[in-house]
Amino acid sequence: MDAILAAGLRKRYGRGARAVEALRGVSLQVRPGEIYGLLGRNGAGKTTLIKILLDIVRADAGEGRILDQPSGRPQARRPVGYLPEDHRFPEYQTGESALRLHGAMAGVASATLRRRVPELLELVGLTAAAGRKVRGYSKGMKQRLGLAQALVGDPRILFLDEPTDGVDPVGRAEIRALLERLKQQDRTIFLNSHLLSEVERVCDRVGILEGGLLVREGTLDALTRAGNVFRIETAPPPTPELLEQLRALVVAVEAFPGGVEVSVEREPDVDRVVDLLRARGVGIRGLAGKRLSLEEVFLQTLEAGA
Amino acid sequence: MRVWLAVFRDALAEAWDRRAFQVLSAFALLFTLACFSIAFHVRTAADVLEERARELDQLTLRMGSSTSSSHGGGSFELSAASAVRAGDGLPPELEGGHWIEVRFLAPADLDTMVQSWQRHEQQRAARRLFVDEEEQDPEPLPPVGAPERRSFLEQRFRAFGYDHVHVAEQGERDGGPVYRVAVRSARDEEVEGGHAVSLLFGLWEFPTGEFSAAEMMVMFQTGLANTFAGFIGLLVALLVSAGFLPSLLQKGTLDLMLARPIGRSRLLLYKYSGGIGFVFLFGLLLFGGTWLAFAVRTDFASLGYLACILTLVFGFAVLYAVAVPVAVLTRSGTLSALAAVGVWGAGSAVATTRQVLDMTVGEGPSGLRQVLDAVYTVLPKVSDLGDLNAWMVSRGLLSEQAWELRFSHQVPEVDWVFSLGTTALFALGMLGLGVWQFRRRDY
Numbered sequence: 034m035d036a037i038l039a040a041g042l043r044k045r046y047g048r049g050a051r052a053v054e055a056l057r058g059v060s061l062q063v064r065p066g067e068i069y070g071l072l073g074r075n076g077a078g079k080t081t082l083i084k085i086l087l088d089i090v091r092a093d094a095g096e097g098r099i100l101d102q103p104s105g106r107p108q109a110r111r112p113v114g115y116l117p118e119d120h121r122f123p124e125y126q127t128g129e130s131a132l133r134l135h136g137a138m139a140g141v142a143s144a145t146l147r148r149r150v151p152e153l154l155e156l157v158g159l160t161a162a163a164g165r166k167v168r169g170y171s172k173g174m175k176q177r178l179g180l181a182q183a184l185v186g187d188p189r190i191l192f193l194d195e196p197t198d199g200v201d202p203v204g205r206a207e208i209r210a211l212l213e214r215l216k217q218q219d220r221t222i223f224l225n226s227h228l229l230s231e232v233e234r235v236c237d238r239v240g241i242l243e244g245g246l247l248v249r250e251g252t253l254d255a256l257t258r259a260g261n262v263f264r265i266e267t268a269p270p271p272t273p274e275l276l277e278q279l280r281a282l283v284v285a286v287e288a289f290p291g292g293v294e295v296s297v298e299r300e301p302d303v304d305r306v307v308d309l310l311r312a313r314g315v316g317i318r319g320l321a322g323k324r325l326s327l328e329e330v331f332l333q334t335l336e337a338g339a
Numbered sequence: 340m341r342v343w344l345a346v347f348r349d350a351l352a353e354a355w356d357r358r359a360f361q362v363l364s365a366f367a368l369l370f371t372l373a374c375f376s377i378a379f380h381v382r383t384a385a386d387v388l389e390e391r392a393r394e395l396d397q398l399t400l401r402m403g404s405s406t407s408s409s410h411g412g413g414s415f416e417l418s419a420a421s422a423v424r425a426g427d428g429l430p431p432e433l434e435g436g437h438w439i440e441v442r443f444l445a446p447a448d449l450d451t452m453v454q455s456w457q458r459h460e461q462q463r464a465a466r467r468l469f470v471d472e473e474e475q476d477p478e479p480l481p482p483v484g485a486p487e488r489r490s491f492l493e494q495r496f497r498a499f500g501y502d503h504v505h506v507a508e509q510g511e512r513d514g515g516p517v518y519r520v521a522v523r524s525a526r527d528e529e530v531e532g533g534h535a536v537s538l539l540f541g542l543w544e545f546p547t548g549e550f551s552a553a554e555m556m557v558m559f560q561t562g563l564a565n566t567f568a569g570f571i572g573l574l575v576a577l578l579v580s581a582g583f584l585p586s587l588l589q590k591g592t593l594d595l596m597l598a599r600p601i602g603r604s605r606l607l608l609y610k611y612s613g614g615i616g617f618v619f620l621f622g623l624l625l626f627g628g629t630w631l632a633f634a635v636r637t638d639f640a641s642l643g644y645l646a647c648i649l650t651l652v653f654g655f656a657v658l659y660a661v662a663v664p665v666a667v668l669t670r671s672g673t674l675s676a677l678a679a680v681g682v683w684g685a686g687s688a689v690a691t692t693r694q695v696l697d698m699t700v701g702e703g704p705s706g707l708r709q710v711l712d713a714v715y716t717v718l719p720k721v722s723d724l725g726d727l728n729a730w731m732v733s734r735g736l737l738s739e740q741a742w743e744l745r746f747s748h749q750v751p752e753v754d755w756v757f758s759l760g761t762t763a764l765f766a767l768g769m770l771g772l773g774v775w776q777f778r779r780r781d782y
Contacts, residue, residue, distance in 0.1 A: 046781075089597045090781040107600045115598035121591030123349075125356030130349070137345030138599040166356075182595065192598075 034101050036190050036221035037063035037086060042095035044081055044245075055081040057245035058095065063238075065189075068212065068222040070236035072229065072331055077242040079225045080118055083192050086223075087115055099190060111140060114188030116179045118195045118225070124168035128159050128178050131167065132185050139186030146185075153181040156211070172199035180208065191215065194225045209235055233327040241334050249334045256330050259323040263303050266292040266319035267310060275313055282306055294323065342601060343609050350583060350613025351620070359579035363572065363621045370567060371628030377559065378541070378636050379534040379552045385420035387533050388437045388522060391499045392417050394549075395441070395492075396452050398459045414444040415515075429521050432503045436523025441492070443515045450483040453491040457481070463748060488516075496522050498744060500530035500551050528552040528639075529741045554745065556639045557733045560629075564647040564728040568625055569654065576621060576655055577679050580614040581662045582672030589670065593782050604774045611663055611770070618655040622648035643735025650724045650731075653759075657719045658683050660766040663773030667780070686718040719762040723753050 044056040055078045063069040073079045084090035086097040088105050097104035122131050136146040154160045157177035197205045212235045240250040279286045285296040354360040418440035443449040457480050489506045496504040501522035509517040524530045534552035537544040547555050626648045634640035661682045662675035733746045
């Protein structure tokens with residue numbers, strides 16, 4: 034059973050010439066215990082997708098399911114915690130009263146809530162500000178309170194829309210650590226973020242949404258693998274003549290200080306490169322398949338779509 | 340229930356934060372203190388009887404807010420009032436009462452007063468039925484005889500609030516008939532002018548005059564229920580609470596709430612009921628506090644007054660329901676408040692126009708009348724709740740006899756099933772519209 038399932042979701046805002054197609058048939062699955070990162074530029078449809086899965090926005094077509102329950106049913110949201118982007122707590126609430134309200138709405142028993150609210154406030158570093166009105170909170174404090182309210186129902190599935198937005202680098206590292214801890218607890222996390230380095234560090238799988246379509250999806254390993262490009266560290270560096278000989282074996286070759294980067298047609302072709310280098314008395318000090326950063330993958334994907 | 344309580348607590352926190360709760364509570368406390376400063380002092384029974392007897396020919400016709408007085412036209416003299424004693428030959432139920440002798444200067448004087456009284460009673464009946472007295476041919480009056488004269492005196496003194504009245508003809512003195520009228524009241528608080536009312540802890544004291552203490556209390560309580568709570572309190576509560584729903588519907592706030600495992604209808608209705616709970620608490624403070632003050636200081640403690648909490652809450656619930664769809668569509672507290680107050684004003688204006696038409700042109704031009712009737716049927720009849728308050732308070736404070744005799748004609752006859760039923764239906768319709776909009780919208 035998938036923790037989260039989106040099947041052919043479509044959503045159009047507005048009518049006529051001014052209509053905007055936010056989603057154009059998005060399908061994805063998130064397995065239980067997985068951290069799924071959804072990337073996309075502003076207006077790509079990331080927030081709309083989450084809102085449809087939580088029944089905050091109604092899809093024009095397609096179906097969303099949470100733990101096999103249709104997402105339109107209130108019960109489907111029982112195991113869910115949600116941190117919206119640009120969320121706003123009413124200013125008259127205090128950190129503690131906000132968590133109590135959301136805990137009660139999430140169906141948490143009063144006795145449990147009495148214990149859990151201080152725990153969560155401590156977890157997000159708001160114990161000292163628990164009784165203060167939200168209007169006196171900084172952006173980072175509001176964001177941490179938002180994270181605490183997402184966790185107050187002890188959810189099995191977390192939807193986090195830009196969770197580190199407005200949080201300082203220390204706070205970001207804390208949130209990352211928290212996400213990793215939640216993953217160890219076998220919770221499913223659906224993460225929307227602009228911070229690609231953040232997604233790269235914590236996500237198991239990533240999807241890229243562009244123009245309302247899921248244009249690319251896969252594990253981090255699969256997405257960042259740069260085809261059959263290998264980086265070979267040598268000692269000494271290959272001579273220009275040797276480089277010429279290598280060019281005959283591979284698609285492309287490029288020298289860098291301390292080695293060469295070769296692009297081969299098929300993975301086994303790299304063995305022939307190593308054999309040639311060894312035969313010419315060049316020592317191999319390292320060999321690794323070249324990886325792209327997630328940012329490179331993301332930009333390449335957007336360029337390809339453009 | 341837990342979720343509702345949590346949302347209710349949140350609504351109270353919001354009301355507290357907007358200082359609305361403090362302002363209304365302070366007003367409630369102020370009024371409770373003011374009521375605590377009111378006291379009634381019983382006046383000497385003989386003085387009261389002499390004073391009442393002097394007004395034998397003053398016929399006052401009270402109808403709702405209007406009062407008209409007329410002079411019966413007779414001339415008479417009074418003896419000093421005396422206490423009834425065992426050897427006075429009066430029925431035993433008059434023991435503990437007082438008597439007074441009335442000598443009419445001429446027999447015709449008494450008969451003029453009797454006829455004025457009979458005419459007055461006819462008018463009272465006609466006005467109760469909203470019959471135009473001037474167009475109506477007056478019924479011929481019966482000839483005045485000894486029974487009519489005795490009956491007049493007996494009814495007149497009963498109308499002053501005496502339960503037991505005994506009239507005995509004492510023959511003639513200096514050409515004028517003399518009557519001895521013995522009276523006793525089991526409920527002193529229902530005798531006209533039987534008390535002096537003291538306000539502001541005795542700073543201002545005056546006799547209740549043509550009113551009994553119980554009637555005075557009815558006026559105090561209906562004034563509080565209709566003017567302070569039913570108008571000013573309701574208006575302030577509407578203006579303040581109209582912002583509750585838009586604050587929930589703000590972008591960023593609503594996302595947090597809608598992601599919870601609660602249906603949208605429940606969420607909206609819980610928030611709506613939070614506003615109602617806030618007004619209920621205000622009503623409890625105001626009516627509970629003033630009721631207690633009246634009970635402690637004046638011994639008047641009627642449940643009818645406490646029941647006004649329900650009419651306040653009902654009136655608020657109806658008008659607050661108007662704010663629901665407006666808030667859902669516009670997310671504006673100002674527009675929601677304006678809509679609620681506007682419907683309230685429109686309902687009252689239509690009801691008043693119908694009444695004016697009734698009194699001026701009777702049934703009126705049929706087209707206009709039909710339109711007015713249709714609009715009246717649809718709009719909430721919040722102004723009728725004032726009449727309901729008056730009815731509940733007066734029924735709670737006055738005995739059956741006093742209510743029938745002195746108050747029943749002041750409370751207009753209202754078809755409560757129609758009035759409350761159509762008003763409730765209007766509120767349900769508004770709520771339904773709000774819920775329907777809220778369920779179908781994207782946020």
